[in-house]
Amino acid sequence: MIVSGLKYALECEGYIATHCENVKSSIETINSNRFDLVILDIGLPDGTGFDVAKNLTSIPIIFLTAVDDEQKIVKAFDLGAADYVTKPFRVRELLARIKRTLNQNNTERSYINIGDVKIDTDSGKVYVAENMIQLTALEYRLLLIFANQKGRLLTRTQILESIWDYEGNFVEDNTLTVYIKRLREKLGDAIKIETVRGVGYRAN
Structure with a gap:
């Protein structure tokens, strides 16, 4: 009651x-x-x-x-x-x-928004609408890079230099492509990650 x-x-x-x-x-x-x-x-x-x-x-x-x-x-x-x-x-x-x-x-609390994605940087959680999206540590770091550089064209080299795996090893170029693909799959239409051929990526 x-x-x-x-x-x-x-x-x-x-x-x-x-x-x-x-x-x-x-x-x-x-x-x-x-x-x-x-x-x-x-x-x-x-x-x-x-x-x-x-x-x-x-x-x-x-x-x-x-x-x-x-x-x-x-x-x-x-x-x-x-x-x-x-x-x-x-x-x-x-x-x-x-x-x-x-x-x-x-x-x-501290939030960063990009597209329809909301990032709670205090807890490290990511939401689309009211639903929490499960990201790996590297996927989360990649998303933060895009969120902090909204609308800017980032070269693959710039992104790679900013991302390290959990053991401190440098992330390879092919691995970056895999993580971009995973982010697109998990976040769907909530974020637009544009590929600029031969240069890098731009996200909004």
Whole structure:
């Protein structure tokens, strides 16, 4: 009943709210979508809200729980919680806390956009619309190069000099072609990577 009422209140304020019932589904849902805020209860069927919080690196968290224990409150803030609200709670007050947390977070997070692709450089995650796109480390670095040089013609040599694999080895010319192809396949029409024959690439 609390979840239904809170979800309704959030949607009336223009938010899109997703409800997960346990630790497993929460982590899976968060990892495959983009969320601006997570509201966690401590008591969950297959664990605790702390288990979810440990898997979040850059999403603000508000704990909303009946647990009014100093040790638990301290633990929540140690895990990076932005706020801790105990039940029973007033909906309007909670909405005000949510708005404050979102406003604070929006001023701190760093995003880069290219085409319809959004790069969260704080977390290293890439989104097309609300969907997170899984990229390898090199694909992510290549995308960052294009995003930081939007519309500029980059030679293959310039790109190659900026990319190293995870062992620090220089990336070969043929490998670059493979990574460009993979980026195009994964990002689709969300980004336009233009091949300039004999020179290099331009992305928008």
